Amino acid sequence: MKELQLGEFEEIVLLTVGILHGDAYGVTIRNEIESRLNREVSVGALQTTLRRLEKKGFVKSAHGEGTRARGGRPKLYFTITAQGQKAIASSRETRNALWDALPQLIANPK
Amino acid sequence: MKTEDQQPPRFFLKLFKWFCKPSLHDYLEGDLLEHFEENVKTYGRRNAGWRLSKDVIKLFRPGIVRSFLPGQKLNPIDMFKHNLLITLRNFRRNFGGFLINLSGLAIALTTALFIFLWVHDEASVDQFHTKRDRLYQVFLNEPTPYGIETDASTQVQLAPTLVTDFPEVDQAATVIPYKWFDGEKFVLSDGGERFVSSRNQFATEDYFQLFSFNILYGNPSDLLMDQRSVVISSDLAEKLFNDPNAVGKTLEWLHEDYGGLYRVSGVFETLNAGSTQQFDAVFHFDIIKEDEGDEWLEWTESDPSTFVTLKPGADPKAFNDKLSKLAQQKNQYLESSLFAQLFAETYLHDRYEHGAPAGGRISYLKLFSMIAAFILLIASINFMIMSTARAGQRMKEIGVKKTMGAQRTHIAVQYLIESISITLIALLISIFLTGLLLPQFNQLTGKTLSLVLNPRLITYLLLAALGTGLLAGSYPALYLSGFSPVKALKGQLTKSFNGQLMRKSLVVFQFTVSTILTVAVIVVSQQVRLIQSKDLGFDKENLIWFTMGKTTAGEAEAVEGLSPERIEGFLQLLNNTPGVQSSTNFAHNVLGAYGTTTGLHWEGKDPAVNALFAQIAGGYGFIETMGMQLAAGRSYSRSFSNDHEKIILNETAVAAIGYDDPIGKTVNLWGQDREIIGVVKDFHIDMLYQDIKPAFISLSANDFASQVMVKMQAGDQLATIQRIQKVYEAYFIAGIPFEFEFLNEDYQRFYAHEFRVGTFTRYASLIALFITCLGLIGFASFTLERRLKEVAIRKVLGSAPRQVLALLFRSFIKVVAIALVIGLPVSFVLSRNWLDTFAYRVDLELWFFALAAASVILVTIITVGYQTLRVSRIQAVDHLNLDQ
Numbered sequence: 006m007k008e009l010q011l012g013e014f015e016e017i018v019l020l021t022v023g024i025l026h027g028d029a030y031g032v033t034i035r036n037e038i039e040s041r042l043n044r045e046v047s048v049g050a051l052q053t054t055l056r057r058l059e060k061k062g063f064v065k066s067a068h069g070e071g072t073r074a075r076g077g078r079p080k081l082y083f084t085i086t087a088q089g090q091k092a093i094a095s096s097r098e099t100r101n102a103l104w105d106a107l108p109q110l111i112a113n114p115k
Numbered sequence: 116m117k118t119e120d121q122q123p124p125r126f127f128l129k130l131f132k133w134f135c136k137p138s139l140h141d142y143l144e145g146d147l148l149e150h151f152e153e154n155v156k157t158y159g160r161r162n163a164g165w166r167l168s169k170d171v172i173k174l175f176r177p178g179i180v181r182s183f184l185p186g187q188k189l190n191p192i193d194m195f196k197h198n199l200l201i202t203l204r205n206f207r208r209n210f211g212g213f214l215i216n217l218s219g220l221a222i223a224l225t226t227a228l229f230i231f232l233w234v235h236d237e238a239s240v241d242q243f244h245t246k247r248d249r250l251y252q253v254f255l256n257e258p259t260p261y262g263i264e265t266d267a268s269t270q271v272q273l274a275p276t277l278v279t280d281f282p283e284v285d286q287a288a289t290v291i292p293y294k295w296f297d298g299e300k301f302v303l304s305d306g307g308e309r310f311v312s313s314r315n316q317f318a319t320e321d322y323f324q325l326f327s328f329n330i331l332y333g334n335p336s337d338l339l340m341d342q343r344s345v346v347i348s349s350d351l352a353e354k355l356f357n358d359p360n361a362v363g364k365t366l367e368w369l370h371e372d373y374g375g376l377y378r379v380s381g382v383f384e385t386l387n388a389g390s391t392q393q394f395d396a397v398f399h400f401d402i403i404k405e406d407e408g409d410e411w412l413e414w415t416e417s418d419p420s421t422f423v424t425l426k427p428g429a430d431p432k433a434f435n436d437k438l439s440k441l442a443q444q445k446n447q448y449l450e451s452s453l454f455a456q457l458f459a460e461t462y463l464h465d466r467y468e469h470g471a472p473a474g475g476r477i478s479y480l481k482l483f484s485m486i487a488a489f490i491l492l493i494a495s496i497n498f499m500i501m502s503t504a505r506a507g508q509r510m511k512e513i514g515v516k517k518t519m520g521a522q523r524t525h526i527a528v529q530y531l532i533e534s535i536s537i538t539l540i541a542l543l544i545s546i547f548l549t550g551l552l553l554p555q556f557n558q559l560t561g562k563t564l565s566l567v568l569n570p571r572l573i574t575y576l577l578l579a580a581l582g583t584g585l586l587a588g589s590y591p592a593l594y595l596s597g598f599s600p601v602k603a604l605k606g607q608l609t610k611s612f613n614g615q616l617m618r619k620s621l622v623v624f625q626f627t628v629s630t631i632l633t634v635a636v637i638v639v640s641q642q643v644r645l646i647q648s649k650d651l652g653f654d655k656e657n658l659i660w661f662t663m664g665k666t667t668a669g670e671a672e673a674v675e676g677l678s679p680e681r682i683e684g685f686l687q688l689l690n691n692t693p694g695v696q697s698s699t700n701f702a703h704n705v706l707g708a709y710g711t712t713t714g715l716h717w718e719g720k721d722p723a724v725n726a727l728f729a730q731i732a733g734g735y736g737f738i739e740t741m742g743m744q745l746a747a748g749r750s751y752s753r754s755f756s757n758d759h760e761k762i763i764l765n766e767t768a769v770a771a772i773g774y775d776d777p778i779g780k781t782v783n784l785w786g787q788d789r790e791i792i793g794v795v796k797d798f799h800i801d802m803l804y805q806d807i808k809p810a811f812i813s814l815s816a817n818d819f820a821s822q823v824m825v826k827m828q829a830g831d832q833l834a835t836i837q838r839i840q841k842v843y844e845a846y847f848i849a850g851i852p853f854e855f856e857f858l859n860e861d862y863q864r865f866y867a868h869e870f871r872v873g874t875f876t877r878y879a880s881l882i883a884l885f886i887t888c889l890g891l892i893g894f895a896s897f898t899l900e901r902r903l904k905e906v907a908i909r910k911v912l913g914s915a916p917r918q919v920l921a922l923l924f925r926s927f928i929k930v931v932a933i934a935l936v937i938g939l940p941v942s943f944v945l946s947r948n949w950l951d952t953f954a955y956r957v958d959l960e961l962w963f964f965a966l967a968a969a970s971v972i973l974v975t976i977i978t979v980g981y982q983t984l985r986v987s988r989i990q991a992v993d994h995l996n997l998d999q
Contacts, residue, residue, distance in 0.1 A: 033150045036153075
């Protein structure tokens with residue numbers, strides 16, 4: 006179980022990589038999170054998280070093409086691994102289990 | 116096209132490139148640029164740039180920032196082993212160069228180690244006192260016609276006044292040091308037949324509490340509690356009583372003034388050279404105070420040394436301010452003033468100018484430390500020159516390594532390892548050499564240094580070796596690691612004008628230092644020769660002197676001074692001894708110590724001038740025995756009965772008084788009219804740093820002049836001295852040790868410092884020149900090798916060997932010439948500054964510099980001569996068919 010644990014930001018990044026499916030690299034991930042969650046993300050925080058996820062084996066990276074806007078620099082694409090999928094699934098399960106155990110009154114605040 | 120104002124902020128991108136992990140950089144920079152592009156559209160250039168900068172700064176975090184340690188990703192141990200292997204292989208491949216570097220570094224480190232030992236020893240003098248941080252010595256500044264003279268002699272009342280009037284003073288002690296007695300030998304006995312000569316001093320009760328001499332026996336807190344107490348050294352206790360624990364035993368001092376029985380209240384460990392205070396026995400100060408009488412207590416009199424400890428935390432500056440006004444407060448007519456100096460600093464800072472400490476030994480310490488550093492630098496430069504000169508041989512290695520992914524730092528580390536390993540080997544050799552040569556060095560410095568490898572010394576040594584190694588390796592590491600791998604692999608020597616120029620400038624620097632040192636050797640040795648051969652106005656050869664013995668002992672108070680008749684009787688016996696030319700009695704010590712007085716008056720003297728005269732007290736025959744020359748009149752003679760009421764002046768004194776024809780005129784000394792019967796030619800009793808002072812010689816036939824000076828005939832002096840000893844032992848109490856000194860040896864000791872500086876400089880410059888030449892051999896062999904083809908072509912075109920030889924020599928001489936142009940003026944200034952401290956000095960003559968220049972050039976020619984000759988005689992064909 007333990008190796009599947011995710012931090013809050015890790016979970017967001019991992020999910021976003023999944024959402025972008027095949028088009029996930031630094032810029033798109035950041036834009037996606039910023040637009041969906043309406044929160045500012047720094048390149049530094051995002052990149053260190055991505056490295057961490059890669060190290061844990063939840064994502065893997067692949068060398069991509071460069072564009073003019075990037076000054077010819079290559080993109081680094083991220084895709085979610087099977088292990089990564091397990092991790093978000095497990096995270097969702099634990100959340101659901103917790104939600105189920107929550108009394109109605111608190112679960113639906115007015 | 117992007118316009119200029121659409122460019123991202125370059126500085127932050129550069130900054131990012133600098134700190135980012137290389138493996139991430141491209142991707143992240145791409146992301147940053149893409150964001151920037153988008154942001155320019157949404158927010159405009161300025162805002163987008165600001166956002167990028169913020170992102171870059173936020174990227175500075177672990178996981179993104181690269182490692183700044185070199186080679187961290189390689190296995191450090193394996194790399195180290197590899198580097199060491201390459202190092203050893205290189206040493207083997209270029210064994211000659213290795214030997215040159217190694218011997219240069221070993222000699223330099225040995226020199227540095229010796230100088231370090233010497234400096235360390237000098238700096239530790241007087242540092243063993245536990246209260247050294249607040250132990251001060253008080254000095255007296257006396258305005259004289261020659262400027263302010265600073266003296267350790269202070270008032271008898273000073274110490275008690277300081278304790279009562281100055282709340283910040285903890286304790287104070289008054290001391291009459293042994294030196295005060297100008298070489299008089301004191302004799303102690305065990306009350307029986309055993310007589311031992313001893314250096315006695317007087318001190319007040321608290322003396323042993325201010326100073327931390329090691330008390331072996333006795334209660335440290337009440338050592339000098341009563342007048343009849345004495346504290347003696349363990350050596351003296353051993354000699355007198357055969358037992359180091361002499362506490363409670365009684366000894367007798369055979370002396371007309373201070374003689375009597377004393378009880379040993381303590382025994383201290385015999386002093387070593389680490390203490391400037393040197394004595395064998397300490398007597399109670401009241402003994403001499405009572406003997407000198409009440410006049411001694413006046414504030415106008417100054418004789419003893421005064422030491423104080425301040426309370427912890429007291430402000431020494433405030434204390435000094437108060438102290439400087441003290442003398443005037445006590446006696447408004449006093450012109451002198453007092454100041455305190457940390458006692459622990461008095462040894463190294465022992466020169467005073469305008470009434471304040473102004474260098475002294477410390478300047479020689481600094482000078483020689485600097486010379487040591489320069490010699491190390493010269494040896495390091497040898498390494499630099501050789502490794503960069505041989506760069507061609509290692510280009511392929513560097514090229515291959517770089518192609519395989521070695522970074523600049525890896526190559527640099529390798530060269531540093533090379534230089535550090537060679538210095539470490541050199542260090543081992545130098546420790547061995549130092550141990551071997553230490554006895555000679557001790558003889559030279561007159562010290563008893565030992566090479567004890569304690570952790571502190573080892574740390575210093577390793578630091579020195581590491582520092583030298585890093586220094587030596589720094590330039591090669593920087594220069595060689597910068598090769599472009601492509602060029603290196605193609606074997607193109609970088610057309611590095613830089614490398615050549617740098618090497619040449621390094622050689623110039625080495626020769627500049629060598630030139631300066633060579634001039635220094637010539638100047639110092641000329642000045643030393645001047646000191647040695649200077650006509651002092653007296654003849655210091657074949658003179659011995661000693662203190663007269665005692666004729667009574669055994670009962671306290673029975674010892675009396677020798678009557679003039681007894682002195683006369685002894686001198687008669689001496690004069691009749693075969694081998695003795697003449698003898699006389701005298702007071703003080705002829706060299707450096709004499710009385711001074713302002714009590715000499717004459718007709719027409721300007722009352723405003725406080726003319727200071729030196730007083731030399733001698734018996735009959737003093738002028739003749741000393742070999743002084745009379746300029747006019749006559750010497751003291753036994754044929755006149757009242758010669759002790761007359762006076763003899765030196766020429767400077769006559770000039771100061773202003774008499775044209777002084778003989779027969781009178782002057783008034785201490786209220787007594789004295790007729791001038793003679794004038795002696797000027798003689799030097801001060802060190803040659805100072806001008807000759809006006810002096811007079813007074814006749815003292817009594818026991819005030821209790822030293823004996825004997826002029827011996829040249830020849831078998833040993834036999835003469837033995838005969839003198841027999842006369843001495845027969846005339847005085849048998850068993851009193853006969854201890855004599857040669858005046859010539861005193862003279863050598865007087866200038867020991869100057870002579871030592873002379874010898875030191877000679878060795879230092881020899882070593883510097885030698886190491887420089889070692890480097891030159893390496894430099895020359897390299898330069899010549901590179902010019903083989905050129906020489907071959909020249910020969911084919913018809914150059915004669917002689918022309919080629921001249922051509923090759925010219926390139927070396929040019930380097931040396933530049934060094935001379937820089938070095939000679941510098942050495943001129945330095946020499947002049949040093950010589951300016953002497954009142955009697957050699958003039959700086961052109962030939963000093965010419966000789967130095969000639970020797971440097973000559974040494975250069977000899978050093979490169981063989982190699983150059985060989986190259987000039989090559990067979991042209993051998994070097995033209997090589998496909999290079």
